[in-house]
Amino acid sequence: MVRPMTVRVRIAPSPTGDPHVGTGYIGLLNWCFARRHGGKFILRIEDTDRTRCTAESAQNIYTSLKWLGLTYDEGPDVGGDRGPYVQSERVKLGIYKRYADQLINQGDAYPCFCTSETLDGMRKAQMAAKLPIMYDRRCRGLGSAEAARRVAAGEPHVVRMKTPLEGDFSYKDRLRAKPTVKAWADIDDQVLLKGDGWPTYHLAAVVDDHLMGITHVIRAEEWLNSLPKHIWLNQHFGFTPPEYVHVGLLRNADKSKISKRKNPTSLLWYRQQGYLPEALLNFLAQLGHSHPDGIEQFSIQDMAAFFDLDRINVAGPVFDLKKLDHLQGLWFRQLTPERMRDEVVRAIDDRFAQLFPLVRERLTRGADFISLAEPFYAVSVNHRVDELVPKGHEAAQIRTVLEVFAKALKEVQAADTWTIAATEAAVRAACAAEIAKAPEDAAVAALWSPKIAFSALRVAVTGRTNSPPLFETVAAVGAVRCLERLTAATVRLR
RNA sequence: GCUCCCAUCAUCUAGAGGCCUAGGAUACCGGAUUUUCAUUCCGGCGACAGGGGUUCAAAUCCCCUUGGGAGUACCA
Numbered sequence: 159m160v161r162p163m164t165v166r167v168r169i170a171p172s173p174t175g176d177p178h179v180g181t182g183y184i185g186l187l188n189w190c191f192a193r194r195h196g197g198k199f200i201l202r203i204e205d206t207d208r209t210r211c212t213a214e215s216a217q218n219i220y221t222s223l224k225w226l227g228l229t230y231d232e233g234p235d236v237g238g239d240r241g242p243y244v245q246s247e248r249v250k251l252g253i254y255k256r257y258a259d260q261l262i263n264q265g266d267a268y269p270c271f272c273t274s275e276t277l278d279g280m281r282k283a284q285m286a287a288k289l290p291i292m293y294d295r296r297c298r299g300l301g302s303a304e305a306a307r308r309v310a311a312g313e314p315h316v317v318r319m320k321t322p323l324e325g326d327f328s329y330k331d332r333l334r335a336k337p338t339v340k341a342w343a344d345i346d347d348q349v350l351l352k353g354d355g356w357p358t359y360h361l362a363a364v365v366d367d368h369l370m371g372i373t374h375v376i377r378a379e380e381w382l383n384s385l386p387k388h389i390w391l392n393q394h395f396g397f398t399p400p401e402y403v404h405v406g407l408l409r410n411a412d413k414s415k416i417s418k419r420k421n422p423t424s425l426l427w428y429r430q431q432g433y434l435p436e437a438l439l440n441f442l443a444q445l446g447h448s449h450p451d452g453i454e455q456f457s458i459q460d461m462a463a464f465f466d467l468d469r470i471n472v473a474g475p476v477f478d479l480k481k482l483d484h485l486q487g488l489w490f491r492q493l494t495p496e497r498m499r500d501e502v503v504r505a506i507d508d509r510f511a512q513l514f515p516l517v518r519e520r521l522t523r524g525a526d527f528i529s530l531a532e533p534f535y536a537v538s539v540n541h542r543v544d545e546l547v548p549k550g551h552e553a554a555q556i557r558t559v560l561e562v563f564a565k566a567l568k569e570v571q572a573a574d575t576w577t578i579a580a581t582e583a584a585v586r587a588a589c590a591a592e593i594a595k596a597p598e599d600a601a602v603a604a605l606w607s608p609k610i611a612f613s614a615l616r617v618a619v620t621g622r623t624n625s626p627p628l629f630e631t632v633a634a635v636g637a638v639r640c641l642e643r644l645t646a647a648t649v650r651l652r
Numbered sequence: 653g654c655u656c657c658c659a660u661c662a663u664c665u666a667g668a669g670g671c672c673u674a675g676g677a678u679a680c681c682g683g684a685u686u687u688u689c690a691u692u693c694c695g696g697c698g699a700c701a702g703g704g705g706u707u708c709a710a711a712u713c714c715c716c717u718u719g720g721g722a723g724u725a726c727c728a
Contacts, residue, residue: 379657382656414720441664
């Protein structure tokens with residue numbers, strides 16, 4: 159009789175940008191698996207990309223996970239005996255360097271002195287020749303003595319793994335009928351240690367999963383392609399690999415990997431919009447998994463009782479807010495009057511400090527706040543065609559204006575810089591570009607003037623002809639809702 | 653381009669060879685209840701991607717095609 163091992167699972171988000179709904183999804187799966195099997199659920203912060211990670215973002219991950227109720231047994235802000243749980247701190251302890259050195263000493267990894275320019279050139283040539291794009295291993299041929307001498311001389315370098323040159327790799331994922339098989343020849347000599355001495359994801363994750371005693375790595379399918387590298391690393395370090403399980407990726411309506419341009423992906427957004435954690439979790443729980451009795455509404459505590467890793471559907475589910483809204487309605491209406499009241503107050507209060515300065519000078523009585531701030535709280539607004547289209551202009555013209563603005567603002571959203579200044583700059587630049595296309599045309603200049611074009615934008619975003627200053631309004635309404643309304647307005651003008 | 657993964661209603665899914673003329677939920681459309689609206693209830697629309705096998709029997713197993721997705725970074 160084999161003694162069952164204690165399950166230890168983790169999520170390992172990277173603190174870049176807003177806390178992601180995908181982190182919530184994978185977190186839920188891991189949380190349920192741990193709870194179902196009486197194991198531990200661990201949070202590890204993977205901040206090895208020094209240019210993109212921020213402390214604020216890490217903080218948002220902690221608060222979002224707590225908001226959702228996905229409590230972790232070990233993590234940066236809760237401690238645990240396998241810490242530290244933040245990789246940048248582990249870098250300082252020299253952990254990854256030590257393992258990289260082990261591989262070099264074993265002859266399983268080598269220093270590479272190629273510059274990013276030579277690498278770029280190589281990739282371009284491979285692309286032109288329609289060859290697989292991968293490192294040509296030129297530094298692998300360097301003698302170890304020469305390599306060591308150049309490293310000692312301080313020459314900039316990375317450390318790459320010596321991927322096998324032939325043979326096949328095979329791994330049976332429990333969610334797939336057949337084993338994943340790949341030819342080693344197709345697998346790149348992955349960079350393990352970057353030029354700055356920090357580890358890449360692959361090295362850091364494998365080392366930490368082992369050191370933290372992780373038994374099952376339940377992660378998104380985007381990692382399936384690098385699985386051979388991870389198994390290889392485990393083997394060459396002498397580790398017993400955890401079981402790797404890959405689940406489907408959350409998708410946009412067009413089936414592409416979920417992205418903020420096409421869906422609200424920030425957990426912060428869901429909270430700000432008044433979604434209940436119970437509802438969001440319930441929704442996420444039905445993506446790729448279902449209640450065995452077909453019950454639609456259930457809590458994560460219920461889910462922990464019936465969760466079955468083997469029943470996960472690996473086809474990536476489309477993320478559909480309509481279904482979330484339905485669940486949200488069910489959960490919200492079942493709230494006790496006390497808790498519902500708290501939610502109402504919180505919904506208003508959370509945005510009060512942000513909105514109050516915008517409406518203050520327009521108030522006559524306290525209660526006016528409700529009507530003035532309504533477009534900021536509303537899920538959607540109604541557009542009147544006669545308000546959208548200024549006198550003397552055609553609906554088609556205004557539709558074009560709004561489409562151009564939407565395109566420009568989507569760029570701002572994608573760049574994660576949704577501020578008063580950035581949205582204004584983008585819209586003004588768009589106007590200038592349109593006017594520049596027909597410098598002599600007075601009608602074009604009139605259409606793209608602030609008076610006309612901005613008026614259309616205001617109505618599109620607020621559903622009204624009057625509002626606080628335009629770009630303060632655009633910024634406060636937020637990227638997701640703003641873009642939704644722009645789209646709705648253009649549809650209205652069709 | 654190359655490598656890998658996936659494939660049931662518009663969407664989320666049930667279905668692990670006969671219980672399937674494919675079940676549930678969302679959305680949508682109707683009807684009932686509600687002085688309105690929302691809720692709730694009832695009904696409707698609606699899918700096994702295609703083609704070959706295997707089998708007495710295939711949504712379920714195998715193969716091919718097609719379609720979709722991901723990866724291809726000194727990002728994770």
